[in-house]
Amino acid sequence: MSASALFGTYARSGLEFDHGEGVWLVASDGRRFLDCGSGIAVNALGHSHPHLVEALKAQAEKLWHTSNLHSPPGGNRLGSRLAEATFADRVFFTNSGAEAMEAAIKTARRYQYDKGHPDRYHIVTFEGAFHGRTIATIAAGGQAKYMEGFGPKAPGFDQVPAGDLEALKEIVGPQTAAIAIEPIQGEGGIREIPTEFLRQLRKLCDDEGILLIFDEIQTGVGRTGKLFAHEWSGVMPDIMAVAKGIGGGFPMGACLATEEASSGMVPGTHGTTFGGNPLAMAVGNAVLDVILADEFLDTVKSKGLNFKQKLAGLVDGHPDVLEEVRGSGLMLGLKCVVPAGDFVAMAREQGLLAIPAGDNVVRIMPPLTISDEEIAEAVKRLEAAATSLEQTLKLEGAAE
Numbered sequence: 001m002s003a004s005a006l007f008g009t010y011a012r013s014g015l016e017f018d019h020g021e022g023v024w025l026v027a028s029d030g031r032r033f034l035d036c037g038s039g040i041a042v043n044a045l046g047h048s049h050p051h052l053v054e055a056l057k058a059q060a061e062k063l064w065h066t067s068n069l070h071s072p073p074g075g076n077r078l079g080s081r082l083a084e085a086t087f088a089d090r091v092f093f094t095n096s097g098a099e100a101m102e103a104a105i106k107t108a109r110r111y112q113y114d115k116g117h118p119d120r121y122h123i124v125t126f127e128g129a130f131h132g133r134t135i136a137t138i139a140a141g142g143q144a145k146y147m148e149g150f151g152p153k154a155p156g157f158d159q160v161p162a163g164d165l166e167a168l169k170e171i172v173g174p175q176t177a178a179i180a181i182e183p184i185q186g187e188g189g190i191r192e193i194p195t196e197f198l199r200q201l202r203k204l205c206d207d208e209g210i211l212l213i214f215d216e217i218q219t220g221v222g223r224t225g226k227l228f229a230h231e232w233s234g235v236m237p238d239i240m241a242v243a244k245g246i247g248g249g250f251p252m253g254a255c256l257a258t259e260e261a262s263s264g265m266v267p268g269t270h271g272t273t274f275g276g277n278p279l280a281m282a283v284g285n286a287v288l289d290v291i292l293a294d295e296f297l298d299t300v301k302s303k304g305l306n307f308k309q310k311l312a313g314l315v316d317g318h319p320d321v322l323e324e325v326r327g328s329g330l331m332l333g334l335k336c337v338v339p340a341g342d343f344v345a346m347a348r349e350q351g352l353l354a355i356p357a358g359d360n361v362v363r364i365m366p367p368l369t370i371s372d373e374e375i376a377e378a379v380k381r382l383e384a385a386a387t388s389l390e391q392t393l394k395l396e397g398a399a400e
């Protein structure tokens with residue numbers, strides 16, 4: 001028997017954390033780690049943020065669950081605040097990102113069905129995308145490694161290379177319900193989609209009666225210095241999936257849509273037992289209290305610039321290890337020369353947590369509350385990791 005009763009679905013680090021304080025995680029053996037992953041872009045306000053702890057405790061003492069047969073305490077308020085702050089008019093709460101994407105896909109298909117186009121159910125997505133791990137969202141992501149062994153690919157998902165407008169125009173047809181895209185591909189390696197391409201997508205959608213879905217599960221809730229990353233481009237979607245940072249570590253997600261795009265989602269079309277749970281709503285409202293406060297997003301922007309500049313210096317100083325810095329706000333990536341997994345492991349030895357991604361990139365996504373001193377400390381630790389890897393390379397070179 002293996003040491004753990006848990007499914008073997010994760011390649012785990014072997015670390016177990018006991019508690020967290022802001023951007024720091026403390027392991028069971030007392031070691032302290034600077035958390036530059038925020039889970040995976042989840043702990044937007046760091047660990048044990050007092051306002052979030054207070055909100056969760058207060059709600060825990062009042063009411064945990066009532067089902068969606070009744071109005072969820074805090075749900076109308078959180079929905080209105082999200083609608084107020086975005087392009088959206090309507091919100092559906094979920095428990096996770098994949099469920100938010102499922103809701104987005106269903107909303108788009110149902111819209112076309114309601115308009116008299118039941119055959120318009122295809123969703124076009126982009127190579128390098130990640131939209132979740134359910135049967136439909138692995139088909140949306142289109143990556144063979146996630147679909148292998150799970151039966152036939154769910155029908156109705158077409159994929160083209162990111163940025164390839166010609167390929168897109170070729171695949172779009174009378175079967176197309178929606179186009180779905182992450183404004184910055186997260187799992188794909190912090191790959192930014194150019195504003196011009198997003199504009200072209202919007203135009204194509206408008207011309208063809210297609211809905212535009214943004215997957216802002218990783219990019220959203222302040223991560224790039226705007227509430228949502230698409231605001232940088234000025235291009236608005238019809239539907240948007242949100243999760244990760246919106247709960248600050250409490251599991252929750254949301255599908256946002258315009259009145260028009262959500263018009264098909266009438267009673268009976270969709271549902272969830274736990275989505276919109278009072279505990280999640282309390283924490284979600286508390287997260288927005290902080291993120292929507294005056295100047296909070298401005299500080300994310302300036303800290304992001306500071307961090308990116310310092311990382312650019314790091315790349316310049318270690319060309320045998322690192323190749324490029326990319327990303328926006330506090331959603332940053334280091335494209336590596338050495339295997340990204342080696343860099344992450346070495347950073348961990350230096351007491352810093354980062355996350356590998358596709359395209360041989362290491363993601364740096366600290367809590368949005370990280371201070372400039374902590375950014376300097378993070379760069380120092382990343383520098384130490386780069387130097388160690390350089391020495392290893394030299395030793396290997398000498399041995400050859």
Ligand SMILES: *Cc1c(COP(=O)(O)O)cnc(C)c1O
Pocket residue numbers: 096097098099101130131132133182186187215216217218243244
């Ligand atoms: C994490 C992520 C998802 C899936 O979210 P889960 O909560 O793990 O289901 C979907 N899309 C993007 C862009 C993500 O980063």
